[in-house]
Each structure stands twice: as structure tokens, then as C-alpha cells.
Amino acid sequence: MxxxxxxxxxxxxxxxxxxxxxxxxxxxxxxxxxxxxxxxxxxxxxxxxxxxxxxxxxxxxxxxxxxxxxxxxxxxxxxxxxxxxxxxxxxxxxxxxxxxxxxxxxxxxxxxxxxxxxxxxxxxxxxxxxxxxxxxxxxxxxxxxxxxxxxxxxxxxxxxxxxxxxxxxxxxxxxxxxxxxxxxxxxxxxxxxxxxxxxxxxxxxxxxxxxxxxxxxxxxxxxxxxxxxxxxxxxxxxxxxxxxxxxxxxxxxxxxxxxxxxxxRTPRSSFYNCLKNSAHQFYYIPKTDEMYLLAGYPWFKVRARDQFVSLPGCTLSVGRPDDFTKIMDSAIPHIQDFLNDKPRKNIIKQIDDPDVLLWVTWALQQYWKENKPVFKEKYVDFLFSIIDFILSNKHPNLTVDPENGLVSTYGRDVAVSWMNAVQNGKPVTPRSGYLVEFNALWHNALKFAEEVAAATNKEVLATTYEEKALKAQQSFIETFLNDAGYLYDYVDGTYADRNVRPNMIFAVSMDYSPLDRRQKKLVIDFVTKELLTPVGIRSLSPKGYNYRPRYAGTSEEKEYAYFNGCAFPWLIGAYIEAYLKVFSMSGLSLADRVMIELEDQMQNDCIGTLSEFYDSSPPFYAHGGYSFAMSVSETLRAKRLIRSFG
CATH class of the missing domain: 2.70.98 (Beta-galactosidase; Chain A, domain 5)
Known part of the structure; x- marks a missing residue:
């Protein structure tokens, strides 16, 4: 059968x-x-x-x-x-x-x-x-x-x-x-x-x-x-x-x-095998000595953010650590050209987006947990070069504030995050200043660099990173945590965006979170009650003034709905990770239920895979790329996290 x-x-x-x-x-x-x-x-x-x-x-x-x-x-x-x-x-x-x-x-x-x-x-x-x-x-x-x-x-x-x-x-x-x-x-x-x-x-x-x-x-x-x-x-x-x-x-x-x-061929005989097969379809080998990840089908090429978000799930979560190193090693020369302000090749698109280096560091952290000896041999200096590049404020649109240790970006006129819909040349969902997920990733990156420095006997460097991480953590709480108990989506000058959006979940899911357990639980409660759907996490709470649950209407109306209510499967990875970190074994029942609901999509739309995003209300129609690397990879990573508790 x-x-x-x-x-x-x-x-x-x-x-x-x-x-x-x-x-x-x-x-x-x-x-x-x-x-x-x-x-x-x-x-x-x-x-x-x-x-x-x-x-x-x-x-x-x-x-x-x-x-x-x-x-x-x-x-x-x-x-x-x-x-x-x-x-x-x-x-x-x-x-x-x-x-x-x-x-x-x-x-x-x-x-x-x-x-x-x-x-x-x-x-x-x-x-x-x-x-x-x-x-x-x-x-x-x-x-x-x-x-x-x-x-x-x-x-x-x-x-x-x-x-x-x-x-x-x-x-x-x-x-x-x-x-x-x-x-x-x-x-x-x-x-x-x-x-x-x-x-x-x-x-x-x-x-x-x-x-x-x-x-x-x-x-x-x-x-x-x-x-x-x-x-x-x-x-x-x-x-x-x-x-x-x-x-x-x-x-x-x-x-x-x-x-x-x-x-x-991997038989499509289960939810996991379907996702595993789909993950392999994103592999892109233009030359025998290079390997990358396509962002999805049918129209996507290799996009920097998508590749590094997808990298752990498409390789480590399906038992292919060697593919992780092949893809990372292929990407490093492109990243180094960017770090050194050299002309860049055109294979990896959007490598200068302000959060890309933060996602590179996060991906490296997942490999560090798998194979520390190989990491020490290959990636230690590369990791430190990324952290030092950011700390030196050499990035064209990511700045470390010397006063509070947080990172800021300019996004009023350009799309800077994964919420990148554009209309008439302007971002539909402008996010500027201190972005919550950027700073969750940044605090985590500093703590991870501290861990690697300590493990490689670089005590002075470890102390430096520790101090900067502590400053960033304290500032994170002061900047993002509001009286209601959830996190502002971004803070730009005196303006704090109060919309309940999913980006705050990364402050809980990171291995090094700036929040304590009570604060983490409050964030998870908001995400669960207002953003969780059977097909992913909503990009905006139904209580939000701009909420649009369906990707429908004119092209302008669709672009507006994209990140103002539609649900994204890729966010399930961070949500499950956050939920299990807070609730441990008692969180398995909900995690399993989330996976069962996602599995229903295996016989819909593009068979055996997951689309880019979905309407966030029934009947949950799929939209965007009909096979999307971030959706597949983060679901695979979520399944692996669940198995690790079994």
C-alpha cells in the first residue's frame, strides 16, 4: 500500500x-x-x-x-x-x-x-x-x-x-x-x-x-x-x-x-521520507566541487538567507553531515569576498542582507553540536572573522550600538529581513532599527563564539565575547520586553512595534536565549494562542489591525497579505524547538500534534513536500513556491528535535 x-x-x-x-x-x-x-x-x-x-x-x-x-x-x-x-x-x-x-x-x-x-x-x-x-x-x-x-x-x-x-x-x-x-x-x-x-x-x-x-x-x-x-x-x-x-x-x-x-530513490513511504526526498531536491551542484541549496521551486535560485536557514535541516537532520560541510565550504569563498569587500560571484544571491551572517553563525552552531573535532579543524577562524566583522561595524547595513550592544539595521525604504515583500519599490512590512530576531541571533552568536573560544583555549577572546553578550542580553530585555509579556517586533527610535508577530520566537528557540524561563513561557503562550495554525505560524496576529488571513485579490492586495497574516511552515522549526526547551517531555504531545497537522499537506498542492506559505484560515490554501527549502528543512529539524526526546 x-x-x-x-x-x-x-x-x-x-x-x-x-x-x-x-x-x-x-x-x-x-x-x-x-x-x-x-x-x-x-x-x-x-x-x-x-x-x-x-x-x-x-x-x-x-x-x-x-x-x-x-x-x-x-x-x-x-x-x-x-x-x-x-x-x-x-x-x-x-x-x-x-x-x-x-x-x-x-x-x-x-x-x-x-x-x-x-x-x-x-x-x-x-x-x-x-x-x-x-x-x-x-x-x-x-x-x-x-x-x-x-x-x-x-x-x-x-x-x-x-x-x-x-x-x-x-x-x-x-x-x-x-x-x-x-x-x-x-x-x-x-x-x-x-x-x-x-x-x-x-x-x-x-x-x-x-x-x-x-x-x-x-x-x-x-x-x-x-x-x-x-x-x-x-x-x-x-x-x-x-x-x-x-x-x-x-x-x-x-x-x-x-x-x-x-x-x-528514497521511497515516499512516510512523512519523514517525503521530507527527506524533498530536501535532496534542493541540492544544486553547478560544478563537481561545489554544492549549494536552491531556495525552492519553481522560480527560486540560491538565496543566502534561505540557504543557511535550510542548511542544518536539509543535511544534519537527514543524517548527511558531509553534505553540510560541502555546502558550507562552497559558500565560504563567497562570504569571504563579502567580508573583504571584493567583487562577488553571482551564485549566492542577497549575501549582503543584514541578517545573513547571523544565520551563517547559527548554522555553524548546529554543526558544532554534531561534530566538534571537524568544526575545530575547519571553521573556528571563519566563525571569529564573522563576529569580528560585525563588531567592527564593517557591514553596510548592520551596526552594533556601542551603548547597548544591540545590532540595528535600516529598513524603512528597503526590505531587510525575511519579511521582504515589496510594493512600488518599498517594503510592504517595513522593519527598521532594532529587530527582535536579529538581536536574538546576535546574542546567541556572541555566546556561541564565547563557547568556541573557551573550547579552543582562547581565554581572552572568550572573555571579550562574554562581556559583549552580557551587555546585549541586558539591553535586549530593556528594549523588547513589554508590559503584556511578549516582545516588540522592532524598535526604531522612540517607536516600538507592538504587533504580535512570530519573530520573537527566536528569542526562545536559540541555544543561548536572552530571556529567563518565565519570560520564555509568556512569549510561547502568545505565539501558541495567536499565531499557531495547522500549516505554520502566522506572520501577524488576528488581533492586528492589518491582519489578512488569505493571499487573495489584486497583486497589491496579495503583497500586502504576504506578511500580514499568512502562515509559514518554516517557523515551525523554531516554535517546536522553543516549546520543547521550555516544556521538555510535557511538550511532546503538542509537538506531535503540530507534526500530524502538517503531515496532512503531503497529499495537497505539490505532493510530498511543503509550500512557501499558506492562508492562515481554512481551507489553508498554499501559495508561493510550491516546494520551499526553508519549509521542508525546518520541519525536518523539528521532527529530529521531537525524536531526541523519545
């Missing part, structure tokens, strides 16, 4: 199946994503999306879909599905689906009369290449299969329309063809593991629509280029493998390759 399984009734119900999708990736930034019905519902979806460095830094949709047709006695049964104007779906291949399950790879079983056909989709782990395995499980008559590729060759944020600039030429290769629609794109190979006939009949599939883009008020209609179709006979029990990618393959090896790749 599969953990993630969808029966006929669910699959033929487009109101259900169109709004659930599956993601497959490699480690080069490419991916395959479509709804479980097979119908693309967004311009970002398709069978093969990949980077094209020659053109730009974005991903490009190469192969939108491949429409299969089963032919018996001259009768054609089309298994594909596209949406057109006025809710017209054609063909309606979803009506033949009898089962869809996701164990190691997505598997669809179709029944057409006496024909039973299975379809499994695999993404190569090393190449920008998709493989689909078809097996004719049963048939009572001679059967032919036809495959019609619909191609786009465009940036994922754009749409294509019929035009005369398309290069319609192709060349025959082993068991297939290669083609390229436009200059600058790589040669695209479509091959099978057996002989196939290609019928050259070029035309445009016009007016394909993407329902979710339409509902979101985005552009939603395009034309897809079809060069012709492939056709071959298939016998009962026979397996046919289709390969599509930017390299020519040895088709005789496709069967062995598919089986070998299948053995590498």
Missing part, C-alpha cells in the same frame, strides 16, 4: 487532481513538474524545465508535455490532457486513469478497454534529462502507441505564441530525433529504447491555457509547437522507455539506467 496513492475517483475529478502536482528534479537546477492529472496548470510546469546559461540565469521550459495515444483496430484513445477556452479540456485522457501512486517515482495506470498501461516518470539525477517508462500490462489485440511532443523553448516566466522564427528542422538520431526551436538553445534529443518511426507533421497547438495562472490574474494562454509524432507497436508485457534531454544517449542502456536510478 503506497503512502501517497490516488484512486480513479480522485483522478477523474479535475477539481481535485488539477490542484495537486508532482515535482522531480536533478542537481543541476532542472526539474519536471505537472499536475497529477497530467495537465499543466501553470506556465512554470512542464516535463523538462532546465537552465540555459547561454541565454540567461533563469530556467527555461523545453518540453511542455508528451501526449500518448493508444491505438487498437484503428481506434485511437488519447491519454493527454490540455485546457482550452471556456473550460474545454481536450483530449480528456484523465478519464482513463485508474490509479496514481507515488512511491519511488510517480506511476500512472491507465485502462482503455482491454488495455492496461502503466507510466512511470523518472528524472535523471546527473543530467538535464527526463525518462518515462511505459509498460503494456495487458492487451487482447495488437497495440500501437503514438507519442506527440508539445514544445515551448521559452523562459518559464514568459509565454510563447505561434511565430515564423521557429527552426522546424530536425535530424534523425538513434531511435529518435534531435531539434532546437531557437538559436541559443541546446540541441534537444528525444529517443526511445527501441526502433520508432517519426512522422514529420509540424503544427502549433494553439490556445493552451493554464488555469492556476488565470485564477491568479497572471498571463495564462500560449501556443505550443508540435514537430510531428513518434509511433511504434508495443506487445503485452513489453516496456518502452522514452528519453528527452540535452544529450544524445545510448538507447540500449536506457532500461538498465532506469532501473539503476530507481534503486537510488
Amino acid at each position: 503506497s503512502y501517497l496513492k490516488f484512486d480513479k475517483d480522485l483522478m477523474i475529478n479535475l477539481e481535485y487532481s488539477l490542484y495537486r502536482n508532482i515535482l522531480r528534479t536533478n542537481r543541476k537546477g532542472a526539474y519536471q513538474n505537472t499536475s497529477i492529472s497530467g495537465c499543466n496548470t501553470s506556465k512554470y510546469q512542464g516535463l523538462l524545465v532546465m537552465p540555459v546559461p547561454f541565454l540567461d540565469d533563469d530556467n527555461h521550459l523545453i518540453l511542455s508535455s508528451i501526449d500518448e495515444t493508444v491505438i487498437q483496430h484503428g481506434a485511437q484513445f488519447n491519454l493527454g490532457i490540455h485546457k482550452y477556452n471556456d473550460d474545454n479540456y481536450s483530449p480528456k485522457g484523465h478519464k482513463y486513469i485508474r490509479e496514481y501512486n507515488i512511491d519511488s517515482v510517480p506511476k500512472t495506470i491507465y485502462r482503455v478497454g482491454g488495455v492496461i498501461l502503466s507510466k512511470e516518470i523518472m528524472f535523471s539525477s546527473k543530467e538535464n534529462r527526463l525518462m518515462i517508462r511505459y509498460k503494456l500490462m495487458d492487451a487482447h489485440s495488437p497495440t500501437t502507441m503514438r507519442f506527440k511532443p508539445c514544445m515551448a523553448f521559452r523562459n518559464i516566466s514568459q509565454l510563447t505564441r505561434q511565430n515564423d522564427q521557429v527552426d522546424r528542422s530536425y535530424r534523425e538520431v538513434e531511435n529518435g530525433i534531435s531539434t532546437s526551436m531557437y538559436y541559443g538553445y541546446p540541441e534537444f534529443f528525444m529517443q526511445f529504447n527501441k526502433r520508432v518511426d517519426f512522422m514529420y507533421q509540424p503544427y502549433w497547438n494553439q490556445g493552451v491555457e493554464y488555469i492556476q495562472d488565470m485564477q491568479n490574474g497572471d498571463t495564462f494562454k500560449e501556443d505550443l509547437y508540435v514537430p510531428g509524432y513518434f509511433e511504434m507497436p508495443i506487445a503485452k508485457g513489453e516496456e518502452v522507455i522514452f528519453s528527452a534531454g540535452d544529450i544524445l544517449v545510448n538507447t540500449s542502456a536506457l532500461t538498465d539506467e532506469f532501473n539503476a536510478e530507481l534503486k537510488k
Whole structure:
């Protein structure tokens, strides 16, 4: 019995199946994503999306879909599905689906009369290449299969329309063809593991629509280029493998390759395994000696804050400490260029955001708890260089106040924290001055540096950090703790923001908290009563004047709602950590309940993973990146924290 399984009734119900999708990736930034019905519902979806460095830094949709047709006695049964104007779906291949399950790879079983056909989709782990395995499980008559590729060759944020600039030429290769629609794109190979006939009949599939883009008020209609179709006979029990990618393959090896790749996959047999599998999908290896974490899919690249928040959960929490060091070691040269005011490479975005170095230090602290000997060998000097850089006030937008020891940042006109929605060039949720999570991270960083200095016999340095941490702790209480018992979100001059927001939870979750136990409990009580939801922590209390529980309306209204009420799963990591630190074993029942509620999302939206954020009121629709590294990683870290109490 599969953990993630969808029966006929669910699959033929487009109101259900169109709004659930599956993601497959490699480690080069490419991916395959479509709804479980097979119908693309967004311009970002398709069978093969990949980077094209020659053109730009974005991903490009190469192969939108491949429409299969089963032919018996001259009768054609089309298994594909596209949406057109006025809710017209054609063909309606979803009506033949009898089962869809996701164990190691997505598997669809179709029944057409006496024909039973299975379809499994695999993404190569090393190449920008998709493989689909078809097996004719049963048939009572001679059967032919036809495959019609619909191609786009465009940036994922754009749409294509019929035009005369398309290069319609192709060349025959082993068991297939290669083609390229436009200059600058790589040669695209479509091959099978057996002989196939290609019928050259070029035309445009016009007016394909993407329902979710339409509902979101985005552009939603395009034309897809079809060069012709492939056709071959298939016998009962026979397996046919289709390969599509930017390299020519040895088709005789496709069967062995598919089986070998299948053995590498983590079965999605539990909540943990789904999250573990999803965590691996964020790995990005542009070169053999470099590794990073993508912030999410479909449009995110490597973003500094996201990478370091996600790093412990995506590596240490799934038993991969070596991957932590690979990713950290790849990032260190970029960070050092920033520390030394040298020109920076463009792989890690937003590395100059004011809280990034604080999150780097926090990530290092998680590794220190795992492996002190390796940390002492690799990261001690690097840690001290970060702390000294901040203390020396060399950061362009993070300043240590000599009077109170707290850090401040200017955020009235620029988004400086993770609450980074912007409207008309200005932050929707401006946060400036002393930010509560910045200073919780800063106090923790000083205490952690003190701990490392003491452990490496640097007594003078340890004393220095201890003194600065003590000053910061005292100032933290005076600055942020209010009479109601919770913490101000930020303090800017004489203004103290009284909104109940989730950022104060970090003052409790850090290993070195500036609060005492009573103060911690008060903060947790506020977060639990006003911010906790089944899908994450609200970005603003419902009691707040600006509270917006749903990400809906115009683009301006959506941007406004983003951090004024929507719920974020990534904050669950800090919440669970804080809760267990205060309540210990007695807090396990609530922690388990939070995880059970999050697990419900495994069969929603992008199957087997977690989205960037959700509406904070029922029915808790997902929004943003449909597979988000911070959401996945911090949930994994929360699960590991819970297990540590078991």
C-alpha cells in the first residue's frame, strides 16, 4: 500500500487532481513538474524545465508535455490532457486513469478497454534529462502507441505564441530525433529504447491555457509547437522507455539506467521520507566541487538567507553531515569576498542582507553540536572573522550600538529581513532599527563564539565575547520586553512595534536565549494562542489591525497579505524547538500534534513536500513556491528535535 496513492475517483475529478502536482528534479537546477492529472496548470510546469546559461540565469521550459495515444483496430484513445477556452479540456485522457501512486517515482495506470498501461516518470539525477517508462500490462489485440511532443523553448516566466522564427528542422538520431526551436538553445534529443518511426507533421497547438495562472490574474494562454509524432507497436508485457534531454544517449542502456536510478530513490513511504526526498531536491551542484541549496521551486535560485536557514535541516537532520560541510565550504569563498569587500560571484544571491551572517553563525552552531573535532579543524577562524566583522561595524547595513550592544539595521525604504515583500519599490512590512530576531541571533552568536573560544583555549577572546553578550542580553530585555509579556517586533527610535508577530520566537528557540524561563513561557503562550495554525505560524496576529488571513485579490492586495497574516511552515522549526526547551517531555504531545497537522499537506498542492506559505484560515490554501527549502528543512529539524526526546 503506497503512502501517497490516488484512486480513479480522485483522478477523474479535475477539481481535485488539477490542484495537486508532482515535482522531480536533478542537481543541476532542472526539474519536471505537472499536475497529477497530467495537465499543466501553470506556465512554470512542464516535463523538462532546465537552465540555459547561454541565454540567461533563469530556467527555461523545453518540453511542455508528451501526449500518448493508444491505438487498437484503428481506434485511437488519447491519454493527454490540455485546457482550452471556456473550460474545454481536450483530449480528456484523465478519464482513463485508474490509479496514481507515488512511491519511488510517480506511476500512472491507465485502462482503455482491454488495455492496461502503466507510466512511470523518472528524472535523471546527473543530467538535464527526463525518462518515462511505459509498460503494456495487458492487451487482447495488437497495440500501437503514438507519442506527440508539445514544445515551448521559452523562459518559464514568459509565454510563447505561434511565430515564423521557429527552426522546424530536425535530424534523425538513434531511435529518435534531435531539434532546437531557437538559436541559443541546446540541441534537444528525444529517443526511445527501441526502433520508432517519426512522422514529420509540424503544427502549433494553439490556445493552451493554464488555469492556476488565470485564477491568479497572471498571463495564462500560449501556443505550443508540435514537430510531428513518434509511433511504434508495443506487445503485452513489453516496456518502452522514452528519453528527452540535452544529450544524445545510448538507447540500449536506457532500461538498465532506469532501473539503476530507481534503486537510488528514497521511497515516499512516510512523512519523514517525503521530507527527506524533498530536501535532496534542493541540492544544486553547478560544478563537481561545489554544492549549494536552491531556495525552492519553481522560480527560486540560491538565496543566502534561505540557504543557511535550510542548511542544518536539509543535511544534519537527514543524517548527511558531509553534505553540510560541502555546502558550507562552497559558500565560504563567497562570504569571504563579502567580508573583504571584493567583487562577488553571482551564485549566492542577497549575501549582503543584514541578517545573513547571523544565520551563517547559527548554522555553524548546529554543526558544532554534531561534530566538534571537524568544526575545530575547519571553521573556528571563519566563525571569529564573522563576529569580528560585525563588531567592527564593517557591514553596510548592520551596526552594533556601542551603548547597548544591540545590532540595528535600516529598513524603512528597503526590505531587510525575511519579511521582504515589496510594493512600488518599498517594503510592504517595513522593519527598521532594532529587530527582535536579529538581536536574538546576535546574542546567541556572541555566546556561541564565547563557547568556541573557551573550547579552543582562547581565554581572552572568550572573555571579550562574554562581556559583549552580557551587555546585549541586558539591553535586549530593556528594549523588547513589554508590559503584556511578549516582545516588540522592532524598535526604531522612540517607536516600538507592538504587533504580535512570530519573530520573537527566536528569542526562545536559540541555544543561548536572552530571556529567563518565565519570560520564555509568556512569549510561547502568545505565539501558541495567536499565531499557531495547522500549516505554520502566522506572520501577524488576528488581533492586528492589518491582519489578512488569505493571499487573495489584486497583486497589491496579495503583497500586502504576504506578511500580514499568512502562515509559514518554516517557523515551525523554531516554535517546536522553543516549546520543547521550555516544556521538555510535557511538550511532546503538542509537538506531535503540530507534526500530524502538517503531515496532512503531503497529499495537497505539490505532493510530498511543503509550500512557501499558506492562508492562515481554512481551507489553508498554499501559495508561493510550491516546494520551499526553508519549509521542508525546518520541519525536518523539528521532527529530529521531537525524536531526541523519545
